[in-house]
Each structure stands twice: as C-alpha cells, then as structure tokens.
Amino acid sequence: MKHIILFKTTRDAIRAQRLCKRNDISCKVIPVPRDISSECGMALEIHNSDLDRITEIVIKNGISHDIYNK
Amino acid sequence: MNHYFDNAATSFPKPKEVSLYMSDYIDKQGGTYGRSAYPRVFEASANVESLREKLASFLGTKNSSQIFFTFNATVGLNTLLFGMDLHDCHILTSPLEHNATMRPLSKLAKEKNITFDYLPHGSDGKIDASKIDSVLKSSTRLIIINHQSNINGVIQPVQKIKAASGRIPVLLDLAQSAGHCDIELDNWDIDFAAFTGHKGLLGPTGTGGIYIKDPDKIEPLIYGGTGSNSDSFEMPSFIPDKYEAGTPNVAGLTGLLGALENRPVPLHTHEDFIELLDNISSIPQLTIFKAKNSNNQGPVFSINHCDYSCSEMAQILYDKYMIETRSGLHCAPLAHKTLGTFPSGTVRFALSVYHAKDDFDYLLSALRSL
Ligand SMILES: Cc1ncc(COP(=O)(O)O)c(C=O)c1O
Numbered sequence: 410m411k412h413i414i415l416f417k418t419t420r421d422a423i424r425a426q427r428l429c430k431r432n433d434i435s436c437k438v439i440p441v442p443r444d445i446s447s448e449c450g451m452a453l454e455i456h457n458s459d460l461d462r463i464t465e466i467v468i469k470n471g472i473s474h475d476i477y478n479k
Numbered sequence: 480m481n482h483y484f485d486n487a488a489t490s491f492p493k494p495k496e497v498s499l500y501m502s503d504y505i506d507k508q509g510g511t512y513g514r515s516a517y518p519r520v521f522e523a524s525a526n527v528e529s530l531r532e533k534l535a536s537f538l539g540t541k542n543s544s545q546i547f548f549t550f551n552a553t554v555g556l557n558t559l560l561f562g563m564d565l566h567d568c569h570i571l572t573s574p575l576e577h578n579a580t581m582r583p584l585s586k587l588a589k590e591k592n593i594t595f596d597y598l599p600h601g602s603d604g605k606i607d608a609s610k611i612d613s614v615l616k617s618s619t620r621l622i623i624i625n626h627q628s629n630i631n632g633v634i635q636p637v638q639k640i641k642a643a644s645g646r647i648p649v650l651l652d653l654a655q656s657a658g659h660c661d662i663e664l665d666n667w668d669i670d671f672a673a674f675t676g677h678k679g680l681l682g683p684t685g686t687g688g689i690y691i692k693d694p695d696k697i698e699p700l701i702y703g704g705t706g707s708n709s710d711s712f713e714m715p716s717f718i719p720d721k722y723e724a725g726t727p728n729v730a731g732l733t734g735l736l737g738a739l740e741n742r743p744v745p746l747h748t749h750e751d752f753i754e755l756l757d758n759i760s761s762i763p764q765l766t767i768f769k770a771k772n773s774n775n776q777g778p779v780f781s782i783n784h785c786d787y788s789c790s791e792m793a794q795i796l797y798d799k800y801m802i803e804t805r806s807g808l809h810c811a812p813l814a815h816k817t818l819g820t821f822p823s824g825t826v827r828f829a830l831s832v833y834h835a836k837d838d839f840d841y842l843l844s845a846l847r848s849l
Contacts, residue, residue: 417707417715418513418707418718419512419513419514440515451513451520
C-alpha cells in the first residue's frame with residue numbers, strides 16, 4: 410500500500426522531498442492525481458511503512474500537508 | 480584591467496557560473512517552476528528553492544519562506560509600498576532615497592493623503608539616529624531607508640535607526656547594499672526589505688525580491704496563475720504563491736544561484752578603496768562625494784570637476800581612458816538635493832569585487848590628468 414502526500418505549494422513539496430532524502434526515506438515526486446484534487450502540481454508518493462516518520466518530519470518543519478491512501 | 484566602474488547600475492563581470500548555470504538551464508535542463516511533477520520541472524523548481532534558502536542566509540534571516548521573488552528591486556518596492564494599505568498617515572524616509580521609492584511614494588502622497596519627511600541627517604546624508612524622536616509623529620506608519628546610497632556610498636546605521644524608532648515598521652532598500660555590506664534582517668528586526676539580483680549579488684538582470692516579516696500585512700501587487708488553488712479565481716492567501724503569480728524568471732534565478740554559490744574573493748581590500756578615496760580627495764580640481772566616516776563607506780562615490788560638467792567628464796573618461804562611469808542624477812534626485820548636486824548631478828564610480836589595486840591606480844592617474 411502506498412500513500413500520497415499533498416502540499417499547498419511547490420516550495421513545500423520540494424522541502425518535503427529534500428527532508429525525505431536527507432532522512433533516507435524513499436519517495437517519488439508525482440503529479441497530483443486528478444481524482445484527489447483538480448490541482449496541478451507536485452505530490453509525494455511514499456510507502457505505507459514510512460508514513461509515520463514522514464508525517465513527524467514534515468510537521469516538525471511546519472509544512473502543511475494532506476495524506477491520501479492510494 | 481577592469482575599467483568598468485558602473486557596477487551600481489548593474490555589475491560586470493559576473494562569476495562565470497552565472498552563464499554556465501543559465502546556459503545549462505536553457506540548453507539542457509529547461510522546465511517551469513511547479514505546475515507539473517516530472518523531473519525536469521522538479522529540478523528547475525528545486526534550484527529556485529535552493530536560491531531562496533541561500534538568499535535567506537545572505538540577508539541574515541532564518542525565514543527563507545518569507546523571501547519572494549520579483550523581477551528587480553523596483554517591482555519589489557512597488558509590491559511593498561502599494562500592498563501595505565497606506566493612507567491618511569505620515570512616512571519618514573532617508574534623505575538619500577532612489578526614485579524606486581520616491582515615485583511610488585509620491586503617487587501615494589497624492590492619492591492616499593500621505594505626507595512624508597526626511598530623517599535627520601548629516602551633510603553626507605547619514606541618518607542621525609539620536610534625533611529621530613524629533614520627526615516622529617503619532618501618525619508615522621513607516622520608515623524607509625535606502626541601506627547604501629547609490630550616489631556617495633553612505634551605509635545607513637540601520638540597527639540604531641530601528642532601535643530609535645520603536646514599533647514603527649522599517650522598510651529597507653537593499654538594492655545597493657546586498658553583496659557589499661553585512662545584512663542582518665532578523666537581528667535588526669526589519670519588517671520589509673527589497674533587493675535586486677544584478678548589482679552586488681552579481682546575478683543576471685531580471686532577478687530580485689522582497690522579504691516580508693509578516694505576510695498578512697501585504698496584499699499582492701500582481702494577480703494570476705500560481706499552479707495552486709487553480710479551481711479558484713482568488714489569489715492564494717498562502718506564501719510564496721501569494722506574491723509569485725506568473726512564471727518566474729527561472730533562467731535568471733538559476734543564474735543568481737550560480738552567483739551566490741560561487742562568490743568571488745574581492746581583489747582589493749577596504750583599505751585599498753579608502754586610500755583611493757583619500758588620493759582623489761586631494762586632487763584640487765575635483766570635489767568628491769563620499770561618506771564622512773570611512774567605516775560606513777560602501778563601494779560607491781561621486782565626483783565633480785571645477786571646469787567640466789559631469790557628462791563632459793564621463794565622456795572624456797571614456798574617450799581617453801576607456802573608463803565606464805555614469806553621469807547625471809542616477810535616478811536619485813532626492814539624494815542629489817541632499818548633497819547639493821541637484822540638478823547638475825555628478826559622475827559616479829561604483830566598484831566591484833573584480834577591481835584590483837592596479838585598477839584603482841589606473842583610475843587615479845586618469846583623474847589626476849583630467
Ligand atoms: C538605491 C536603489 N534602489 C533601487 C534601485 C532599483 O533597482 P532595480 O533597477 O534593479 O529595480 C536602485 C538601482 O537602480 C538603487 O540604486
């Protein structure tokens with residue numbers, strides 16, 4: 410199972426991707442899926458098992474986000 | 480030899496990485512900022528975000544999220560001054576402001592019932608922070624300071640001015656100082672600032688930005704697409720999107736990143752520069768306009784000749800010595816009024832890190848032989 414994290418801004422998506430990289434968490438930059446949002450832009454796809462860690466890290470860094478099950 | 484002394488207009492040369500980063504972006508990398516998610520776009524956008532971080536440390540703030548890109552300092556200053564909802568109030572400015580501030584301010588004065596005065600200062604335009612009390616009014620809502628003059632290089636004592644003006648917000652014009660002086664937006668508790676990328680920061684033209692301590696206080700100037708909240712006709716209220724409608728100058732911003740990641744070591748020292756000023760001051764035909772105290776002297780100064788007009792002098796310097804300068808009012812009539820050189824103007828010399836002591840010697844001998 411995978412999760413998708415959505416961000417308000419490109420800047421936040423990039424910051425989150427960098428934080429994942431710095432913490433050795435694998436993530437993939439994907440377009441925001443149309444069924445989740447009409448938004449264009451970047452989202453991060455992550456493994457279910459990393460969800461808690463990533464959530465903790467982005468919250469700690471003040472990055473607002475939404476999480477969806479794929 | 481480097482005969483280019485017009486670095487206050489725009490700096491030249493640039494670190495070689497400016498064009499390398501830009502040509503790499505234009506020829507190979509490509510991609511817009513945000514709006515899609517394929518690697519080309521991610522990389523282009525990530526460079527813009529790296530620049531935001533880099534600029535934050537350059538400007539002395541931890542809050543990189545509060546830096547927003549504009550196309551130069553002028554657009555930045557317009558964004559700040561027209562976005563603040565200023566009306567029916569009083570504003571104080573330095574006596575050495577550029578028209579990038581004075582023209583928006585003059586429009587606000589006419590249309591929004593705003594009055595303005597100049598901060599108390601010495602004969603070189605340096606603000607006297609100890610006398611600020613005497614010009615503050617209960618209706619004073621903003622203090623605007625051009626951090627470093629583009630005419631005589633005076634660096635204003637920003638920290639003292641901020642301390643002396645209590646809770647009144649301070650807007651700093653960093654167009655000339657960024658890349659030349661120490662800037663500490665956080666420690667000085669600055670509310671607003673505008674900078675440009677193509678002068679002392681050594682980046683390409685078409686780059687610049689603003690810093691806003693509290694983004695709730697400024698409405699956007701430009702409205703349009705941001706790649707976010709696209710289902711709505713309203714501008715997003717969140718940052719940076721609120722202030723960054725439209726496709727940014729990705730090529731230029733990438734070049735500015737190249738400049739900041741590869742800052743050159745200056746080829747001269749401050750002492751070399753002050754020695755040059757002292758030597759020029761002793762030429763009897765010339766009047767020099769510089770800071771009274773060399774501690775607050777930035778790398779810009781002006782001169783006038785007793786016989787030649789400033790435009791004649793600039794032409795002679797170029798024709799005989801290939802020395803490039805700018806004569807006239809330098810878009811800063813207020814500064815020239817303060818210094819007593821309005822409307823005739825001056826010839827301005829603006830240095831860069833790429834001047835060596837030899838270049839100063841060459842300039843000095845040219846000025847001596849005028
Ligand atoms: C003090 C000052 N403020 C603002 C500006 C405007 O900068 P830009 O032309 O990059 O918008 C300049 C330079 O032209 C300047 O010297």
